[in-house]
Amino acid sequence: MLCALALTVLVAGWGIFDTAGLAAFAARQVKIVLVSRGWFVMLTASVMLLVAIWLAVSPYGRIKLGLDDEKPEFSTASWLTMMFAAGMGVGLLFYAAAEPVTHYLFLSREMEPRRAAFLALTLTDFHWGLHAWAIYGITGLVIAYFGFRRETPQLISAPVQQVFGVRPWTRGVGWVVDLLSIYAIAIGLAGSVAMGVFQVQDGIAALFGFSPSGLALPLGVFAVLVLAYLFPLTVDLGRGMAVLSNTALVIAIALLVFSLMAGPTHFLMNTIVASIGDYAAKVIPNGFQTYAFFDEPVAEWFQSWTLNYMVWWLAWAPFVGVFIARISRGRTIREFLVGVLLAPTAFSILWFGVFGGLAFYKGAAAQLDPAVVSNNINQTTFLLLETLPFSRLTTAATIVAAFLFIVTSVVSAAYVLAMFSTGGDQTPPVRVKLTWGVILGLLGLAMILSDSVSAVREIIAMSAGPFVFIVLVLMVCLLKALKEEKPGRTR
Amino acid sequence: MNALLDTLLNVMVFAFIGLLIWLYFKKEPADSTRDDLLRIRTEEKG
Numbered sequence: 001m002l003c004a005l006a007l008t009v010l011v012a013g014w015g016i017f018d019t020a021g022l023a024a025f026a027a028r029q030v031k032i033v034l035v036s037r038g039w040f041v042m043l044t045a046s047v048m049l050l051v052a053i054w055l056a057v058s059p060y061g062r063i064k065l066g067l068d069d070e071k072p073e074f075s076t077a078s079w080l081t082m083m084f085a086a087g088m089g090v091g092l093l094f095y096a097a098a099e100p101v102t103h104y105l106f107l108s109r110e111m112e113p114r115r116a117a118f119l120a121l122t123l124t125d126f127h128w129g130l131h132a133w134a135i136y137g138i139t140g141l142v143i144a145y146f147g148f149r150r151e152t153p154q155l156i157s158a159p160v161q162q163v164f165g166v167r168p169w170t171r172g173v174g175w176v177v178d179l180l181s182i183y184a185i186a187i188g189l190a191g192s193v194a195m196g197v198f199q200v201q202d203g204i205a206a207l208f209g210f211s212p213s214g215l216a217l218p219l220g221v222f223a224v225l226v227l228a229y230l231f232p233l234t235v236d237l238g239r240g241m242a243v244l245s246n247t248a249l250v251i252a253i254a255l256l257v258f259s260l261m262a263g264p265t266h267f268l269m270n271t272i273v274a275s276i277g278d279y280a281a282k283v284i285p286n287g288f289q290t291y292a293f294f295d296e297p298v299a300e301w302f303q304s305w306t307l308n309y310m311v312w313w314l315a316w317a318p319f320v321g322v323f324i325a326r327i328s329r330g331r332t333i334r335e336f337l338v339g340v341l342l343a344p345t346a347f348s349i350l351w352f353g354v355f356g357g358l359a360f361y362k363g364a365a366a367q368l369d370p371a372v373v374s375n376n377i378n379q380t381t382f383l384l385l386e387t388l389p390f391s392r393l394t395t396a397a398t399i400v401a402a403f404l405f406i407v408t409s410v411v412s413a414a415y416v417l418a419m420f421s422t423g424g425d426q427t428p429p430v431r432v433k434l435t436w437g438v439i440l441g442l443l444g445l446a447m448i449l450s451d452s453v454s455a456v457r458e459i460i461a462m463s464a465g466p467f468v469f470i471v472l473v474l475m476v477c478l479l480k481a482l483k484e485e486k487p488g489r490t491r
Numbered sequence: 492m493n494a495l496l497d498t499l500l501n502v503m504v505f506a507f508i509g510l511l512i513w514l515y516f517k518k519e520p521a522d523s524t525r526d527d528l529l530r531i532r533t534e535e536k537g
Contacts, residue, residue, distance in 0.1 A: 032496065032500075033500070035497075036496070036497045036500040036501060037500060037501070037504060040504050163519070164514070164519065165519065165520070469507060472507075472511055473511070473514075476511050476514050476515050479515065480514075480515060480519075
């Protein structure tokens with residue numbers, strides 16, 4: 001606990017007092033690791049997806065995550081909603097149109113614009129699709145399986161000692177695994193806080209018609225955010241947080257439906273259907289694509305986007321994994337994996353089909369300048385909404401949804417961090433939760449001071465690097481434990 | 492990038508993959524794990 005605290009406080013302090021130094025250090029480290037081990041990150045994500053598919057269709061899929069007479073705690077709809085809100089959150093709002101347009105700008109240098117737009121959507125779907133959810137799914141499955149079926153504490157390290165016994169080396173590995181999990185969660189969440197604050201500040205600027213300059217507005221938004229999330233940490237809100245999280249997702253879905261109806265509906269539907277086909281055809285090959293025979297700009301794009309995303313999902317895996325495990329008790333492995341893999345992926349394809357398709361349509365009609373992603377990526381979603389009716393209302397809704405996503409994520413993360421740092425205590429003391437709330441705030445502040453989304457992404461990637469090894473150890477623990485199960489048997 | 496550093500970083504990955512394969516096939520003493528964990532948890536509670 002003290003080591004984890006010290007490590008995260010050290011990074012926060014470094015970020016606050018020498019923001020440029022931390023960003024430059026992170027960029028250097030990430031570059032070295034991603035150039036050298038990019039193949040390993042892609043291979044890991046693909047292997048996790050293939051293992052998840054195999055477990056879902058194999059007889060092991062019938063094994064229940066809990067006792068055989070247990071029923072799921074949440075309805076399937078509620079389960080899927082909570083899972084999706086936890087896994088994607090504010091990133092979806094941020095990158096809705098910005099990511100496809102960024103890829104388009106890069107690809108259109110080399111290919112015909114229509115082809116570039118379509119490929120940009122497929123690549124975005126790939127980043128937010130099955131591979132991301134396989135990383136979450138396998139991590140969550142390991143925690144749920146060992147927690148509910150083998151009754152281990154809900155710690156990332158617990159499966160190691162359960163499978164390999166309590167030995168000095170498993171204790172050592174377990175300690176390191178928990179330390180790195182805490183560190184990855186704290187940095188990953190703080191990065192999302194910073195991105196959310198950037199988006200909210202540009203939303204407020206768009207709503208009231210001024211240009212944000214300096215750090216006064218983001219720091220003001222940040223201060224309100226900290227006040228908003230510290231209170232829920234002092235009381236047991238129980239399902240209250242689920243309600244807030246679902247509210248954010250309902251607003252996001254309303255924005256999706258509104259944009260589909262108010263925009264060029266038939267074009268967007270064509271885009272979505274075409275994206276489904278292209279994604280399905282390329283998902284497995286893209287998972288093994290390492291751009292070995294491409295030139296330097298493509299390699300740099302691959303590191304900045306595809307590899308960075310995979311590492312980002314790894315950074316979030318311990319947090320989202322614990323969360324989706326907690327809400328999945330009583331489901332079978334098959335139900336769990338099918339739900340975790342398919343539902344969020346389908347929603348992501350819909351989401352980027354609508355907002356990406358709309359951005360391309362408005363760009364072709366000269367109503368949206370694609371160069372916005374180079375000038376100020378935070379504004380992309382708001383500039384796109386301005387091309388539709390009721391833009392003040394939709395802008396305000398986006399700000400509220402972003403704010404709610406951040407608050408619920410930080411509250412949940414502080415809870416998970418407190419649980420990890422108290423040895424798996426399901427009801428950690430308020431002071432521990434508050435401590436983590438404050439540390440997440442400090443880390444978020446460090447990233448806001450960097451005033452750069454790419455710096456935030458690199459700091460996250462640096463923190464999550466070791467987790468690529470941890471998820472594979474966890475997967476081996478699961479596969480080894482499953483060998484002892486008679487497939488299809490329930491307890 | 493420094494070729495030696497690149498080689499070292501990749502050799503570590505190869506060693507890790509080898510370790511994973513060894514861990515997967517390694518035989519564990521029957522039922523010792525659960526007993527160990529139960530004993531440790533009891534000690535911690537006590």
